[in-house]
Amino acid sequence: xxxxxxxxxxxxxxxxxxxxxxxxxxxxxxxxxxxxxxxxxxxxxxxxxxxxxxxxxxxxxxxxxxxxxxxxxxxxxxxxxxxxxxxxxxxxxxxxxxxxxxxxxxxxxxxxxxxxxxxxxxxxxxxxxxxxxxxxxxxxxxxxxxxxxxxxxxxxxxxxxxxxxxxxxxxxxxxxxxxxxxxxxxxxxxxxxxxxxxxxxxxxxxxxxxxxxxxxxxxxxxxxxxxxxxxxxxxxxxxxxxxxxxxxxxxxxxxxxxxxxxxxxxxxxxxxxxxxxxxxxxxxxxxxxxxxxxxxxxxxxxxxxxxxxxxxxxxxxxxxxxxxxxxxxxxxxxxxxxxxxxxxxxxxxxxxxxxxxxxxxxxxxxxxxxxxxxxxxxxxxxxx
Numbered sequence: 125x126x127x128x129x130x131x132x133x134x135x136x137x138x139x140x141x142x143x144x145x146x147x148x149x150x151x152x153x154x155x156x157x158x159x160x161x162x163x164x165x166x167x168x169x170x171x172x173x174x175x176x177x178x179x180x181x182x183x184x185x186x187x188x189x190x191x192x193x194x195x196x197x198x199x200x201x202x203x204x205x206x207x208x209x210x211x212x213x214x215x216x217x218x219x220x221x222x223x224x225x226x227x228x229x230x231x232x233x234x235x236x237x238x239x240x241x242x243x244x245x246x247x248x249x250x251x252x253x254x255x256x257x258x259x260x261x262x263x264x265x266x267x268x269x270x271x272x273x274x275x276x277x278x279x280x281x282x283x284x285x286x287x288x289x290x291x292x293x294x295x296x297x298x299x300x301x302x303x304x305x306x307x308x309x310x311x312x313x314x315x316x317x318x319x320x321x322x323x324x325x326x327x328x329x330x331x332x333x334x335x336x337x338x339x340x341x342x343x344x345x346x347x348x349x350x351x352x353x354x355x356x357x358x359x360x361x362x363x364x365x366x367x368x369x370x371x372x373x374x375x376x377x378x379x380x381x382x383x384x385x386x387x388x389x390x391x392x393x394x395x396x397x398x399x400x401x402x403x404x405x406x407x408x409x410x411x412x413x414x415x416x417x418x419x420x421x422x423x424x425x426x427x428x429x430x431x432x433x434x435x436x437x438x439x440x441x442x443x444x445x446x447x448x449x450x451x452x453x454x455x456x457x458x459x460x461x462x463x464x465x466x467x468x469x470x471x472x473x474x475x476x477x478x479x480x481x482x483x484x485x486x487x488x489x490x491x492x493x494x495x496x497x498x499x500x501x502x503x504x505x506x507x508x
Contacts, residue, residue, distance in 0.1 A: 143190075147288055150194050150218070151295035154201025159305045165202055169195060185232065189225040196221045201296045208308040211293050219289025226281045242277045278346060279353020286357045314372065315416065316365035318358060318407050326355070326407075360396050362403030364388065366412045373419060426451070 153172065157165030173191050180187035197218045204214040231241035300307045329351055336344035371384035391398055406412055418441060425439040437451040 146190065146194060147291050148295055150197040151201065151292045152299060153194070153198035154205065154292075154296050155299040155303070155305075157198065157202025158205035158307070159300065159303055165198070169198060186229055189229040193221050193225040197292060201292070205296060205300060205307050211297065211308065211310055215289040215293045217289070218292045219285045222288040223281060223285035226285060230277075230281070245277070276349045276353075278350040279356075282350065282353040283357050286354075290361075314365050314369040316362055317413065318362050318403070322355075322358075322407060329355075356396075356400055359400040359403035359407070360392075362406050363399035363401070364392070364403075366402055366406050367391070367399065369412055369416070373415065 149172070153165060153168045156168055172194055176191050176194070177187055180190065200217050200221070201214060203209075204217075230245060234241055294310075297307060297310050333344065333348050333351060336347060341347075367388055368384065421439050421441060425437050429435075429437045435452060436449055438447045438449045440447045
């Protein structure tokens with residue numbers, strides 16, 4: 125009950141004051157529906173929707189958009205987690221709900237007023253230009269943004285919706301893992317792969333956009349920017365996953381080094397197009413997938429050798445050369461770490477009941493006999 129109330133309060137605060145809080149709120153309510161049943165999920169939804177309606181009653185359209193997103197996303201996540209649906213499908217559905225809410229809230233008022241989509245946002249930019257002029261600031265960059273706003277805003281909304289869908293599903297899965305709820309396993313982020321159908325879809329989309337420019341279609345730039353907003357986050361995520369995998373494949377448990385984290389943040393902030401280009405290369409070459417297959421086979425070969433107690437590790441990399449020996453493991457009885465005597469002791473301790481005294485006695489007897497022989501020889505020489 126307390127968890128349901130906390131999720132509902134988070135949803136209300138997100139809807140009224142800080143929209144990013146709607147992401148963990150929807151994920152938490154969906155998790156509650158899967159983990160604790162329909163009753164607690166219904167309580168959380170009722171409190172959330174009631175709070176959103178009370179605080180946003182002055183703006184009916186925004187209220188409906190936010191309430192619809194929370195309701196549809198939470199129910200979809202709750203059912204999807206319980207039915208163990210693919211996470212990619214859940215992310216696409218949540219992203220669609222987010223895109224619909226964003227578009228309706230930003231474009232529908234302008235359309236109902238008989239204006240172009242996002243005209244209200246463009247008016248805000250014009251007001252900012254006036255404020256910049258009165259303050260004596262340079263407005264050249266702001267003017268360029270205002271002019272390009274109708275063409276790029278669709279792509280921006282799509283990119284935001286994709287981020288919302290991804291983060292919401294990941295948080296719902298994380299909540300389930302922390303609560304030890306049985307859900308569908310999720311592959312690590314370093315194994316993120318784009319669908320192979322994009323290898324054909326990307327050239328077809330590019331050809332269609334080029335054809336629009338050749339025919340001087342009025343909305344060609346809008347379509348291009350929309351496609352850019354659709355594919356850019358996907359390729360950037362793939363490039364980031366490839367980047368992380370390359371820097372972590374030779375580390376214990378594939379952990380990421382701090383240097384790799386700092387470098388990745390730097391690249392994301394200052395050159396996201398580089399990551400997107402990296403993801404595009406990954407899509408058509410599959411180099412990371414090939415490395416993962418080789419690493420998985422090598423890891424399985426070592427585990428098999430450990431399981432069978434074999435000292436030879438061999439693996440078949442499916443390159444036509446057949447199985448090959450890649451390592452020779454030291455047997456446990458040959459490893460000093462498994463001996464019972466201390467390191468640096470040249471001789472292991474004797475068995476119980478035995479000692480080093482007989483060896484010392486034999487040595488002393490041998491020395492005494494040598495002394496007797498030498499004395500006998502000396503006495504014989506004196507007699508002569």
